[in-house]
Amino acid sequence: xTAVSQTPKYLVTQMGNDKSIKCEQNLGHDTMYWYKxxxxxxxxxxxxxxxxxxxxxETVPNRFSPKSPDKAHLNLHINSLELGDSAVYFCASSQxxxxxxxxxxxxxxxx
Amino acid sequence: AQSVTQLDSQVPVFEExxxxxxxxxxxxxxxxxxxxxxxxxxxLQLLLKYLSGSTLxxxxxxxxxxxxxxxxxxxxxxxxxxxxDTAEYFCAGGSGGGADGLTFGKGTHLIIQP
Numbered sequence: 001x002t003a004v005s006q007t008p009k010y011l012v013t014q015m016g017n018d019k020s021i022k023c024e025q026n027l028g029h030d031t032m033y034w035y036k037x038x039x040x041x042x043x044x045x046x047x048x049x050x051x052x053x054x055x056x057x058e059t060v061p062n063r064f065s066p067k068s069p070d071k072a073h074l075n076l077h078i079n080s081l082e083l084g085d086s087a088v089y090f091c092a093s094s095q096x097x098x099x100x101x102x103x104x105x106x107x108x109x110x111x
Numbered sequence: 112a113q114s115v116t117q118l119d120s121q122v123p124v125f126e127e128x129x130x131x132x133x134x135x136x137x138x139x140x141x142x143x144x145x146x147x148x149x150x151x152x153x154x155l156q157l158l159l160k161y162l163s164g165s166t167l168x169x170x171x172x173x174x175x176x177x178x179x180x181x182x183x184x185x186x187x188x189x190x191x192x193x194x195x196d197t198a199e200y201f202c203a204g205g206s207g208g209g210a211d212g213l214t215f216g217k218g219t220h221l222i223i224q225p
Contacts, residue, residue, distance in 0.1 A: 033212050041149075041199055043215040056212060090155065092213075097162070099145065100205070100213055104154035 003027050006091045006103040013081055014111055021076045021106045023091030030095055031055070032074035034066060037088040037105070049074055081110045113138045115204045117216035124192055125224050132187040132219045134202030142204050144185040145213065146176055149199045158200075161185060172196070197223045 004025045013019050025032060033056075034046040048056040049068045063079040078085060091103040118133045136142060146158040159170025166178040176187045185202060199220050203213040 035212075041218050043155075043201065043203075043218075045212040045214075048212050094212075099143075099157060099160045099162075100203075101157075102147075102155040107152075 003101050004091055004093055004103040006089075006106050008106060009104065010107050010109075012109045012111065015081055015083060017081050018077070018079045019081060019108070020078070021089055021091075021108075023074045023076070023103060025072055025091075025093040025101070027093055027095070027101060029093035029101070030071060031093060032068065032071070033092045033094070033100075034074065034076050035090040035092060035102075037090060039087070043090070047074075047076075078108075081108075083110050086110045113142070113204050113211075113214045115202050115214050115216040117200075117202050117219050119219050120217065121220045121222065123222045123224055126194055127191050129190050130188065130192050130196075130221065132200050132202075132221065134185045134187065134216055136183050136185060136202075136204045138183075138204065144176075144178060145203045145205075146170065146174070146185075146187050147201045147203060148172075149201065149218075151198070155201070158187070192221070192223050194223050194225065196221060 006023045031050045033048045037043045046060050047066045051071050052068045065077045068074045088105045088107050090105050092100050094100040114137045116135045124130045144161045147155040158174050159168045161168050161178045169175045174189050199218045201218050202216040205213045
């Protein structure tokens with residue numbers, strides 16, 4: 001069983017479109033995150049949710065909106081996609097006092 | 112605020128030679144430290160982590176790291192590298208393992224030369 005699973009793995013879309021990336025974890029962790037890895041491979045946190053409550057909301061355009069229907073799921077919706085949104089997006093989960101488990105990533109390409 | 116610095120963006124090493132990838136952190140609170148590996152076009156795989164206890168941490172694939180509080184370092188080492196170790200390596204730190212998330216270094220590209 002995959003601990004943190006993201007779908008889709010690849011996403012190619014045109015500028016201006018709206019798209020969603022889904023994430024699910026089966027580890028029973030309380031906290032989930034979205035990270036963005038840019039073209040230089042730099043990883044930066046975007047959001048974190050703890051038990052469905054938004055904890056961290058870094059400086060991210062309003063076009064990005066996370067949604068957590070329950071503590072096992074954290075989806076990322078992106079409106080009006082721009083070329084600069086092209087990146088790899090990683091979902092992760094953690095439990096306080098333990099480590100962080102990452103999904104395999106979603107490679108988003110905006111054309 | 113937590114920050115993590117990886118001093119080398121690229122490290123070339125000959126196969127079967129030892130390697131050390133450097134990582135320094137800054138924090139005024141207790142830290143959790145991690146090393147992740149990313150193979151080309153793949154996700155992040157945890158190599159090892161320091162949460163508390165012994166300062167020498169052993170991980171997968173023959174890697175180990177030493178937490179040094181006085182030098183605020185968490186360098187990654189392997190006594191003998193293989194071609195298959197070619198990858199991007201990320202050091203990361205978190206203040207509590209909870210909702211704070213991880214702060215990543217910029218990564219070190221390990222290049223193994225035959």
